[in-house]
Amino acid sequence: MTTDRPYHHGDLRRAVLNAALDVIAEHGPGGVGLRDLARRVGVSHAGPVHHFKDKAGLLTAIAAEGFTLLADRLDETKAAGGDFVDLGMTYVRFAIEHRAHFEVMFRPDLYHQDDPVVEAANTRAGNALRAGSSGQPDPELALVAAWSFVHGFATLWNTGALDRPGVEPVELARSVARTLFGAGRAQ
Amino acid sequence: MTTDRPYHHGDLRRAVLNAALDVIAEHGPGGVGLRDLARRVGVSHAGPVHHFKDKAGLLTAIAAEGFTLLADRLDETKAAGGDFVDLGMTYVRFAIEHRAHFEVMFRPDLYHQDDPVVEAANTRAGNALRAGSSGQPDPELALVAAWSFVHGFATLWNTGALDRPGVEPVELARSVARTLFGAGRAQ
DNA sequence: CGAGCAATCTTGACAGTGTCAAGTTTGCGT
DNA sequence: ACGCAAACTTGACACTGTCAAGATTGCTCG
Structure with a gap:
């Protein structure tokens, strides 16, 4: 190939993030490799380093994105009048739909836990949960x-x-949650 | 040094397992390295391979040990007349006391999930839980x-x-479990 | 408009890793 | 006592993350 791709990728950062999310969803966080991601995206082996500094830096970015995404969804269901149980179901739905993010978020040994961006996103999600x-x-x-x-x-x-077999996870979770927490009083 | 250690270690398998558990407890499963473990135990870089075949094989052994350990403890509390909540507390206590095992057991992407030994131990623990x-x-x-x-x-x-700060985890879990599942009827 | 600067990406190198094949040393059963 | 199989070592290969130095580009400011 030795393609005629432009020297500048355009949005390499996002491309690497997406490739990493694909790999994590399939092989877990242990399966990500900076050089492998570079290959998938069609860039030289040290290309990604410039955007994330580290392998841990890449996972830090994924964790931060995950926490803000989760906080967003929690805020949304709260704004839509969702009750206590609804909030929990949003959590479950998020974990399943954004499995790759979720698998990184709660493995602090994989990323830079003291990164200010990830810290802010983390407390934002925590507050959304606490408020519920x-x-x-x-x-x-x-x-x-x-x-x-x-x-x-x-x-x-x-x-x-x-x-x-053939069970919708969120529905199962909801029925269990209802018996645990009652029918779900307003707010 | 170039020590006068004997050619045969005596119980290399256990030594490597213990070293691995130490590393996992401190740095997570991603921190384990076959060569590093070999160094810690004082053996050549390919020594551990002979006992576990793979890095995944090492983690498979840890997972299997974890599941049988958990099953043992569940059986014990059942035999001691523990109720539904007590079983749960045993689970929590195990996860905290044997954190390294626990962190491997539920990351199937790290080990050979189809290994017969780990499969048997897994279903044994599952049955103990189900029986409860x-x-x-x-x-x-x-x-x-x-x-x-x-x-x-x-x-x-x-x-x-x-x-x-200053909260005993199992006590916290127990008080929460009591409000969720009632006072804990017999059996 | 165009010159230069900073951001982006490449190339090359180094230490460290997992895994395999081939040798060496040892315990153990017959 | 002998020999075989298990336990361990040695050496090699391809791969990884990380860094330093260079090449290429878009963009800003004159």
Whole structure:
């Protein structure tokens, strides 16, 4: 090939991120390689380094993107009048639909946890979650209970441990959540 | 040094496993390296290969050990008359005390998931868990609910997301579990 | 409009990794 | 006591992340 591609890629950063997300979704975060990503995107082996500094830097960017994406969705369902259970279902849906992001976000050993961008996004998502449980009796315990449940459900589902043939995960999670947390009082 | 250590290590397999568990506890599963482990144990760079075939083979052994250990503990608390909630607390305690094992067990992309040993240990632990929920109304839903909760709690706690100053994790989990699942009926 | 500067990307190198094949040393059963 | 198989070593290869230095480009400011 030795293609006639332009020297400047245009949007290499996004291209590398997308390629990385593909790889993570298929092989997990351990499967990402800077040189492999460079190859997939059609760029020299050190191209990605310039945008992310590190391999950990790349994963930091993915984690940050994931946290802001999650915070956005939580804010949306809150704004749409969603109740406590709805918030949890948004969490589950996010973890399944954005599996690659989710698998990085909660593996702090893979990225630069002290990065200001990722820290800000992380606390934003945390606040959105905390706000959702504020209407419950004993909000602190409710937060731990709900977060643990949806996080565990999503994690187990993604690893295949909860696999039921022909079952829609969010529906299963919702029916379980209803029995755990009641029918879901307003707010 | 070029030590006068014997040609045969004695129990290299266990030594490598222990070294790997140390590394995982400190740096996560991504931090393990076959050559690094060999160095720590004081053996040539390809020594460990003979016992585990692969890097994935090493992690397979760790996962298998983890599942049987978990199954053992679940059986014990069941035999000691523990109820539904007690089983969950055993799960949480295991995940925290054997953090390194736990972090490998639920990352199937890291090891040979189809290995017969790990498969057997996995289903054994699964059965122990399933048996615990058999006394509940709607056992299937109860299993999903309880497993999701304890798994999520343990995972979040281990990543530091649930960190509360001076709080004993199992006690926190127990108090939450009691409000979720009732006072814990017998069996 | 065009010159130069900074951002973007390439090339080349180095240390470190997993894995394999081939040798060496040792314990153990017959 | 002998020999065989298990345990370990040595050496090699392809691959990885990271860095330094160079080539190419878009863009800003005169």
